[in-house]
Every structure is written in C-alpha cells, then in structure tokens.
Amino acid sequence: MKPDNVRGKNLDKKGFEEATRVKYDLNAEYAYDMGYAVSRYLMGLKEGKIVGIKCHKCGRILVPPRAFCEQCYVPIDDFVELSARGRVNTFSISYVKWDASRIEKPEIPAVIELEGASPGVGILHVLGEVDPKDVHVGMEVEAVFKEEKDRKGEITDILYFRPVK
Amino acid sequence: MGIISKVTKNIEGKAHYYKFPVWYEYTVGVAGEIFAKNLKEQGLLTGAKCPCCGKVYLPPRVYCEECFEEIKEFLALEPVGVVETYCEVYEDIDGNRFDKPKVVAFVRIDGSCGGLFGFIEGGVQMGDKVKAQLVEKRKRTGTVSDIVCFKKVG
Numbered sequence: 001m002k003p004d005n006v007r008g009k010n011l012d013k014k015g016f017e018e019a020t021r022v023k024y025d026l027n028a029e030y031a032y033d034m035g036y037a038v039s040r041y042l043m044g045l046k047e048g049k050i051v052g053i054k055c056h057k058c059g060r061i062l063v064p065p066r067a068f069c070e071q072c073y074v075p076i077d078d079f080v081e082l083s084a085r086g087r088v089n090t091f092s093i094s095y096v097k098w099d100a101s102r103i104e105k106p107e108i109p110a111v112i113e114l115e116g117a118s119p120g121v122g123i124l125h126v127l128g129e130v131d132p133k134d135v136h137v138g139m140e141v142e143a144v145f146k147e148e149k150d151r152k153g154e155i156t157d158i159l160y161f162r163p164v165k
Numbered sequence: 166m167g168i169i170s171k172v173t174k175n176i177e178g179k180a181h182y183y184k185f186p187v188w189y190e191y192t193v194g195v196a197g198e199i200f201a202k203n204l205k206e207q208g209l210l211t212g213a214k215c216p217c218c219g220k221v222y223l224p225p226r227v228y229c230e231e232c233f234e235e236i237k238e239f240l241a242l243e244p245v246g247v248v249e250t251y252c253e254v255y256e257d258i259d260g261n262r263f264d265k266p267k268v269v270a271f272v273r274i275d276g277s278c279g280g281l282f283g284f285i286e287g288g289v290q291m292g293d294k295v296k297a298q299l300v301e302k303r304k305r306t307g308t309v310s311d312i313v314c315f316k317k318v319g
Contacts, residue, residue, distance in 0.1 A: 034178065
C-alpha cells in the first residue's frame with residue numbers, strides 16, 4: 001500500500017500517454033548452437049518424425065536426444081525413430097502468455113511421454129483441438145505436424161498434440 | 166578425450182537465432198516532468214532544493230535522501246558546469262567500433278551537487294568549464310537526449 005506522504009502517483013493509460021517517457025529497445029539477440037543430438041532431432045522434425053536416442057549401456061530411450069546418458073555418463077549416438085503418439089504426463093492451463101499478457105483462450109503446455117521412449121521421459125509441447133476441461137493426465141495424444149513445405153527443422157514444426165480419436 | 170570425440174556419426178549442425186523483443190518505457194516522474202518542461206521550453210536544467218539542508222539535487226528529486234524532507238522548491242539552472250571526470254569510448258553498447266573514439270564525461274552542474282553524463286566535443290581536461298549544446302527547440306523531447314554534447318567555454 002502507498003503511504004500517505006508519498007507524492008508519486010499511479011499512472012492510468014491516459015496519464016502514461018501524456019507523461020514524458022524515455023523508451024529503450026534492448027538489442028537482446030542470441031544464436032544457440034544445438035549440438036549434434038538436438039540437431040538430429042530437429043532435422044527429424046523437418047521430415048515429420050520424432051527422433052530419440054538410445055543409451056547402449058542402460059538401454060533407456062531418451063527424447064529429446066542428448067549427447068550423453070546422464071545416468072551412465074557415457075557418450076551415445078544410437079538414434080531411434082519414435083511414434084508421434086504418446087500420453088500426457090503433466091499439463092497446465094495457462095491464461096497468460098510468456099510475456100505476462102493475458103489471453104482469453106488458454107494455452108495448454110504439457111509434457112508428453114511418447115510411445116517407445118522410456119517411462120518418465122517426455123517432451124514439452126502444447127495441446128490443441130481440445131477443451132481444457134477434458135485434458136487429463138494419461139490422455140492419449142498425437143502430434144500434428146505442419147505441412148511439409150512449411151517445416152523448418154524447429155520444434156514448432158509440430159503445431160500441437162491433439163487427443164487421439 | 167572429450168565426450169564428443171567418440172561420436173562418429175555425421176550430422177548437419179543447427180543453430181537457433183532469436184531476438185528477444187525486450188524494450189521498456191520509463192516515465193520520468195513528478196520532478197522529472199518539471200525538468201523536462203524547463204529543458205524543452207527554456208533550455209534550462211532543473212535542480213531541487215531541500216528546505217532542510219539546502220542541498221540542490223540535479224536531476225531533481227521530490228525527497229531529500231539525507232533529511233527525508235519533501236522538496237517543493239525547484240530552481241532553473243544554466244546548463245553549465247565543470248568536468249568532474251571523463252572517459253574515451255571506442256565501442257557502442259553492442260560492441261560496434263566507432264570511427265573515432267567518443268568522450269563521455271560527468272559534468273557537475275553549477276549551483277547543484279549533482280550533474281549529468283554527456284558527450285564532449287573537442288578536447289577537455291578534468292576541471293574544465295563546459296556548456297551544454299542543445300538541439301533546436303522544436304525538436305526537443307524533454308529528455309537528456311536534448312543535450313547533444315558539452316563544449317568547453319572560456
């Protein structure tokens with residue numbers, strides 16, 4: 001709460017527009033090297049496939065692929081193609097976007113355990129074509145890819161996961 | 166041996182490029198608005214004088230940070246001062262090289278205990294008296310970017 005003796009004031013929209021303002025646009029640019037494992041994953045997405053990686057020591061199948069098994073600490077490079085279907089491991093119904101602006105239609109980020117990957121291994125994506133009320137843990141979902149010509153080798157080549165009918 | 170050197174498969178590398186849309190707008194506040202008005206209309210700077218200790222703040226504040234006293238007295242000050250310290254800069258904020266170095270100085274404004282940062286045109290030494298060069302009146306925005314640079318006087 002604002003103390004009584006403070007002369008500062010809250011600005012409404014009009015007050016903000018009339019105020020003297022200093023605007024600054026930060027040049028917050030970056031390039032992130034994906035490494036060979038995630039590069040292979042993204043190239044798989046471009047082909048409409050979901051690629052995982054198998055640890056030759058413990059046999060776990062991990063997705064997204066990584067350069068080494070974090071349990072055995074051995075380098076790995078056995079890529080395997082996984083199914084585009086899976087189950088919802090966990091989800092959230094979000095009425096705010098990443099920049100904290102409010103949205104009417106919620107986004108539903110979810111962790112999806114793909115068929116063929118080891119239990120507890122999942123990828124983070126969003127759900128679509130579903131009523132938020134119907135979403136539940138364990139729900140069977142499938143990936144919906146962009147059209148081939150629009151795919152660029154990015155995680156957004158998968159538009160969303162939708163319930164299997 | 167590094168962990169990657171054991172990997173023999175030939176895979177096309179990928180990099181992800183992104184620019185965060187990060188920007189902000191800062192509102193200058195109660196005292197800042199008086200500063201903006203004086204700068205825009207008269208080409209003068211504004212100090213805020215504490216009724217208790219007499220200290221003159223520049224940029225102006227609405228409270229004295231030593232006495233916690235509310236400040237209501239604002240003084241218009243000529244944009245002249247003394248170079249307190251300076252530095253030669255060779256790159257902009259993004260690391261782009263300038264053709265020739267720029268000189269940035271902290272100028273203590275006469276009649277106040279504060280001052281402003283600004284570019285210096287022509288050589289200066291610490292202790293030199295300088296005057297602010299302002300942009301044309303119709304182009305002023307009331308922010309410190311109205312001060313193009315400081316130039317040595319006398």
